Amino acid sequence: MTATTASPSTAVTIATPWRVRLMPYMLLAPAVLVTVFIVFFPMVQALATSFYDLILWKPNASRFVGFGNYVKLFADPVFWTALGNTAIWIGLTVPLQMGLGLLTALLLNREFPWRGLARGLIIIPWALPSVVIALMWRWIYDPNTGVLNDILIYLSVVQSAVPWLADPDLALYAIIATLTWQGFPFFAVMILAGLQGIPKSHYEAASIDGASAWRQFVHITLPGIAPVLATAGLLRVIWVANSMDVIFVMTGGGPGYATHTLPLYAFVRARQNLDFGYGTTIAVTFTVLLGAVVALYLARTMREVER
Amino acid sequence: MKKPSTVRRIITTDLPVLMIVLFAMAPFAWMVLTSLTPTKALNATGVSISPAGWSLDNYVRLLQQTSFLDNMLDSLIIACGTMALGLAVAVTAAYAFSRFRFTGRKLLMLQFLLINMFPIVLLILPLFVLMRKVGLLDTHFGLILANATVAIPFAVWMLTSYVGAIPKSLDEAAMIDGCSRLTALRRVVLPLMLPGIISTGIYIFITAWNEYLYALTLGGRNVRPVTVAIQTLIGEYQIEWGLLAAGAIVGAMPATILFLLVQRRLIGGMTQGAVKG
Numbered sequence: 415m416t417a418t419t420a421s422p423s424t425a426v427t428i429a430t431p432w433r434v435r436l437m438p439y440m441l442l443a444p445a446v447l448v449t450v451f452i453v454f455f456p457m458v459q460a461l462a463t464s465f466y467d468l469i470l471w472k473p474n475a476s477r478f479v480g481f482g483n484y485v486k487l488f489a490d491p492v493f494w495t496a497l498g499n500t501a502i503w504i505g506l507t508v509p510l511q512m513g514l515g516l517l518t519a520l521l522l523n524r525e526f527p528w529r530g531l532a533r534g535l536i537i538i539p540w541a542l543p544s545v546v547i548a549l550m551w552r553w554i555y556d557p558n559t560g561v562l563n564d565i566l567i568y569l570s571v572v573q574s575a576v577p578w579l580a581d582p583d584l585a586l587y588a589i590i591a592t593l594t595w596q597g598f599p600f601f602a603v604m605i606l607a608g609l610q611g612i613p614k615s616h617y618e619a620a621s622i623d624g625a626s627a628w629r630q631f632v633h634i635t636l637p638g639i640a641p642v643l644a645t646a647g648l649l650r651v652i653w654v655a656n657s658m659d660v661i662f663v664m665t666g667g668g669p670g671y672a673t674h675t676l677p678l679y680a681f682v683r684a685r686q687n688l689d690f691g692y693g694t695t696i697a698v699t700f701t702v703l704l705g706a707v708v709a710l711y712l713a714r715t716m717r718e719v720e721r
Numbered sequence: 722m723k724k725p726s727t728v729r730r731i732i733t734t735d736l737p738v739l740m741i742v743l744f745a746m747a748p749f750a751w752m753v754l755t756s757l758t759p760t761k762a763l764n765a766t767g768v769s770i771s772p773a774g775w776s777l778d779n780y781v782r783l784l785q786q787t788s789f790l791d792n793m794l795d796s797l798i799i800a801c802g803t804m805a806l807g808l809a810v811a812v813t814a815a816y817a818f819s820r821f822r823f824t825g826r827k828l829l830m831l832q833f834l835l836i837n838m839f840p841i842v843l844l845i846l847p848l849f850v851l852m853r854k855v856g857l858l859d860t861h862f863g864l865i866l867a868n869a870t871v872a873i874p875f876a877v878w879m880l881t882s883y884v885g886a887i888p889k890s891l892d893e894a895a896m897i898d899g900c901s902r903l904t905a906l907r908r909v910v911l912p913l914m915l916p917g918i919i920s921t922g923i924y925i926f927i928t929a930w931n932e933y934l935y936a937l938t939l940g941g942r943n944v945r946p947v948t949v950a951i952q953t954l955i956g957e958y959q960i961e962w963g964l965l966a967a968g969a970i971v972g973a974m975p976a977t978i979l980f981l982l983v984q985r986r987l988i989g990g991m992t993q994g995a996v997k998g
Contacts, residue, residue: 437902441817442829445810445873453836453870456847463847470850518741524734532738534981536745541980543931545948546969550752553962559767561751599745656840659933663952677842684846685938697843708838715834716827 464695470688483695493696496674499586500655500700503675506587507654510594512647515601520635522602523609533606540599548663551592555579579665582672589664589673593654601646608642609635648711655704676700756780756966763963779967783954789968792950795861796930796972799946802865803929804922807872812918815880816906820889830881833874844870845938852939859943867935872925879924883917884910923983927976947972 464483468476487493522533539547554562555578563575578588612634620630658678661667667674667682674682677700684693754768757775769775783789817823818830848867849858857863887910895905911918933948941949951968954961 434902435823438817438821438823438826441813441821445814445833445877446829448806448810448869449833449836449873452848452866453839453844456844456851457839459847459851460843463850514741521734521738521741524730526730526734526738528735532742534984535742537981537984538749538977539745541927541977541984542749542973543933543948543976545933545951546752546973547748549951549965549969550748553755553966554748554751559962561768564767595744595748652838656842658842662934677840680842681845681934690846690850694843694846697840697846701840701843704838704840708835711838712831712834716831 460694461698463691464698466691468689468691470690476691479691483692484699486692487695487699492671492674492679493676495671496676496679496696499671499673500675502586503590504651504655506590507593507597508647508650510590511597511650511654512601512643514594514598516605516643518598518602519605519609522606533603536602537599539596540603542596544596544657544659545663547592547596548660551588551595552579552664555588580669582669585665585669585673589661592664593657593660596660597650597654600650604642604646605639608639612638645711645714648707648714651707652704652711655700655707676703752966752969755962756970758963760961760963779963780971782964783967783971787950787954787964787968788945789947789950789971792945792947793972793975795940795944796946796948798861799864799868799936799944800926800929802861803868803872804925806865806869807876807925808918808922811873811876811880811921812911812914813906814877815884816910818877818881819884820892833877836870837874837878841871841934845934848935849938857939859940861944864935864940864944864946867939868929868932871928871932875928876921876925879921880914880917883914883921887913920983923979927980930976931973 465478465480466476467479467482518536522529522536526532542550554560557563557575557577557580560575560578562578563572566572567575576584579585616634616638617630620634625633655675656677658675658681661673661675661678662681665673667678671679676696680693680696680700683696684690751768754770755763756779757777758767758769759774759776759778762769762774814833818826844867848870852858852863852867857866891913892905892909895909896902900908930946931948932946936946936949940946945953947968951965951972954965954968
């Protein structure tokens with residue numbers, strides 16, 4: 415997203431009275447005021463809450479505990495489980511989405527008659543609400559009547575029905591598969607746009623020089639789409655890390671703590687026990703951890719704006 | 722380059738693409754089939770693949786026995802409200818970002834980008850506490866405000882890139898002809914921005930329609946958007962997959978159709994930043 419640079423002429427020809435200089439701030443005021451009110455104020459509130467022992471249904475018992483919640487957090491085994499799950503969750507989902515998206519984009523970049531149609535259909539998972547996706551896959555994974563087990567038994571891949579979402583060793587990976595399905599169209603579309611920006615002449619020159627398809631891919635295609643891969647990848651890490659609605663609807667974090675990720679743990683903790691002090695502490699800690707990725711992304715994007 | 726023969730093209734391109742399309746479509750198609758199979762048949766023999774076993778039974782039950790239409794109305798009010806609020810504050814902000822150079826510009830742009838990255842849990846908990854205090858819980862307005870946390874930053878960024886693409890000389894010419902800044906914005910820039918405003922607005926509508934966690938936490942009793950309502954179709958004693966599937970399809974329909982209609986232009990706007998890196 416680029417913005418054109420200002421031509422200095424306007425600023426010089428009109429001797430700027432204060433009203434003109436205030437103009438951009440006036441124009442920005444509504445947006446800034448609303449966001450201050452609904453984002454920054456609550457956030458400061460959250461930070462403050464994390465230093466309190468606050469259980470929502472007994473507000474009078476609320477008391478200041480300093481870093482007490484944070485101390486408790488680092489001694490909490492569920493926190494470490496959730497942190498590990500979050501790492502697996504991001505570490506597998508994003509590369510899988512990217513890989514499948516890259517494959518799809520490369521195929522869609524070729525010439526074939528129904529390209530437009532295929533492009534439109536592939537986007538469907540992206541458009542569906544995540545609750546619908548979660549329920550849909552719960553139905554597919556259902557141990558008794560789910561279609562996945564039917565197919566796998568029919569093909570003799572498994573002998574008996576697999577309880578995909580009830581098995582603590584499988585549940586997280588089953589949800590990762592769902593999220594891969596949901597997210598690969600985003601990568602496909604982004605990468606496709608990147609592929610279409612690579613000049614055809616590069617490939618022609620390379621094939622005249624006798625470069626194989628693989629070498630063309632490594633030396634022309636990959637460098638050409640590297641910026642898109644980096645930006646889309648970073649954006650997606652943040653997105654996947656934050657997304658917990660699919661997990662929440664599919665397993666609610668269970669069985670046990672097998673599918674707890676950090677944001678989900680914060681949400682479940684606050685929702686079930688109304689333990690807002692501790693829940694907020696988890697959320698704040700998660701945000702700080704995610705901050706590194708966000709900083710990388712911001713640095714990239716703001717470099718764009720500079721130009 | 723040689724033109725590959727048709728057969729080769731079919732094997733190396735059409736077939737793999739077909740498999741990916743099937744992979745993307747199959748779960749949704751399965752959902753459609755499930756919704757068309759009456760509950761009795763579903764329990765007895767499973768999903769009916771042949772049209773002979775299909776009926777609209779689940780859809781009829783959905784509309785007659787549940788409050789699904791009211792839930793659709795709730796979703797509509799919230800999605801339209803979020804769209805209106807988001808666009809109203811974002812249009813002038815985008816104009817300011819792309820036409821003026823002023824102190825704090827970069828910082829303000831950065832803060833809008835930053836908000837979009839915040840984990841929703843971090844906002845959901847304090848928003849719940851605050852809204853409970855001021856009595857906004859379980860109201861349309863409360864959910865509109867909550868959804869605006871996502872919509873405003875997105876709209877500001879999308880629209881800034883759209884305004885940036887409109888030549889500055891146009892509003893300068895209008896101002897030389899005697900228009901004020903704001904008249905130039907209204908008469909010249911706004912009409913040219915319209916395609917951008919429409920697609921940004923539609924995207925806000927879609928995300929607000931599909932939103933689940935805010936709806937669940939901050940709404941739920943009086944105001945119950947479809948995403949929350951679908952889950953309540955699960956049934957008390959056993960999961961009613963047929964009814965659930967019908968609800969999921971009706972609930973997902975508006976946003977999905979809109980998405981397919983505007984996807985090309987939207988993706989154009991979204992990928993611009995990424996591609997130019």
